[in-house]
Amino acid sequence: MKQHTIGFIGAGNMAGAILNGALQSGIFKGEQICIFDVLEEKCRPFAQKGVVVCGSSIELIKKCDMVVLAVKPQIYPGVLEEIKETVTNQHVLISIAAGISTGYIQSAIGFECKVVRVMPNTPLLLGCGATALSKCACVTDSEFQIVSRLFSACGIVEILPESQMNAIIAVHGSSPAYVYRLAKAVIDGAVQQGIDSQVAAKLFIQTIKGSAMMLEQSGQTPDELIQMVASPGGTTLAALREMDETGFDESIQKAMEACTKRAEELGK
Numbered sequence: 001m002k003q004h005t006i007g008f009i010g011a012g013n014m015a016g017a018i019l020n021g022a023l024q025s026g027i028f029k030g031e032q033i034c035i036f037d038v039l040e041e042k043c044r045p046f047a048q049k050g051v052v053v054c055g056s057s058i059e060l061i062k063k064c065d066m067v068v069l070a071v072k073p074q075i076y077p078g079v080l081e082e083i084k085e086t087v088t089n090q091h092v093l094i095s096i097a098a099g100i101s102t103g104y105i106q107s108a109i110g111f112e113c114k115v116v117r118v119m120p121n122t123p124l125l126l127g128c129g130a131t132a133l134s135k136c137a138c139v140t141d142s143e144f145q146i147v148s149r150l151f152s153a154c155g156i157v158e159i160l161p162e163s164q165m166n167a168i169i170a171v172h173g174s175s176p177a178y179v180y181r182l183a184k185a186v187i188d189g190a191v192q193q194g195i196d197s198q199v200a201a202k203l204f205i206q207t208i209k210g211s212a213m214m215l216e217q218s219g220q221t222p223d224e225l226i227q228m229v230a231s232p233g234g235t236t237l238a239a240l241r242e243m244d245e246t247g248f249d250e251s252i253q254k255a256m257e258a259c260t261k262r263a264e265e266l267g268k
């Protein structure tokens with residue numbers, strides 16, 4: 001089987017999470033991994049793990065056949081311009097940026113290069129991530145399998161058509177922030193009622209974990225689980241009624257629409 005080498009352009013949060021998954025799972029060894037960042041100090045922790053640090057994105061493209069584009073979407077035009085003369089039809093470009101489509105990358109590179117579009121999330125940092133993947137027709141099944149195994153090493157993966165890759169960001173890419181916002185609101189609410197913030201945080205974090213396990217393992221729908229909590233004439237119903245009145249569901253759905261709209265703007 002062909003031995004692949006993987007490179008990361010950008011050594012930020014997501015690159016670090018994916019790279020650690022690659023090393024820990026043994027899918028790639030240190031010497032099969034390259035990294036480049038405009039801020040050299042960002043690469044230092046990876047050099048200590050035996051990863052090869054490159055002096056430019058062009059050097060990295062020459063050394064690797066799989067390349068994760070791990071920079072912010074706004075940086076993509078510059079990076080694609082820089083690497084376009086070096087990318088060949090043997091490279092697989094792995095794009096993790098919000099909103100950047102396969103067509104966008106192929107048009108910037110100048111031919112129908114191989115692209116796997118990926119949407120990960122920050123819990124990948126703990127090996128507990130969720131990733132959506134979409135492949136273009138020119139990527140082979142065995143190349144796609146390697147990319148899929150790479151992200152599986154950091155959590156769960158789902159394969160989606162590219163047409164859904166913008167909308168899915170609201171579901172798992174950006175949504176960790178909604179969960180943290182909910183946690184913050186609950187902890188602030190507890191403090192307003194005289195409870196110590198650390199005690200509230202401890203109890204609520206465990207509640208998030210437990211509720212996630214109930215959603216995953218009980219076989220019951222969110223509505224059935226809500227019913228299990230909400231006693232007739234009880235406290236939960238009083239809380240839920242208030243959430244209905246202030247438009248909680250609509251607020252979340254509007255936030256998701258804004259997320260997708262922004263992804264579409266970033267890809268223009």
Ligand SMILES: NC(=O)C1=CN([C@@H]2O[C@H](COP(=O)(O)OP(=O)(O)OC[C@H]3O[C@@H](n4cnc5c(N)ncnc54)[C@H](O)[C@@H]3O)[C@@H](O)[C@H]2O)C=CC1
Nearest residue numbers: 010011012013014037038070071072073096097098120121
């Ligand atoms: N943070 C998140 O929750 C998620 C982020 N993403 C996507 O992942 C990508 C990276 O995001 P993060 O890791 O959060 O960002 P980050 O800011 O932690 O990392 C980006 C890195 O790129 C480097 N960089 C900037 N210009 C460069 C260039 N020309 N060449 C090489 N390196 C350069 C920066 O120095 C920085 O270290 C983004 O496109 C984002 O849309 C996707 C899913 C979730």
Ligand SMILES: O=C(O)[C@@H]1CCC=N1
Nearest residue numbers: 097098169173174175
């Ligand atoms: O906020 C962003 O644009 C990125 C994409 C998903 C999570 N963070």
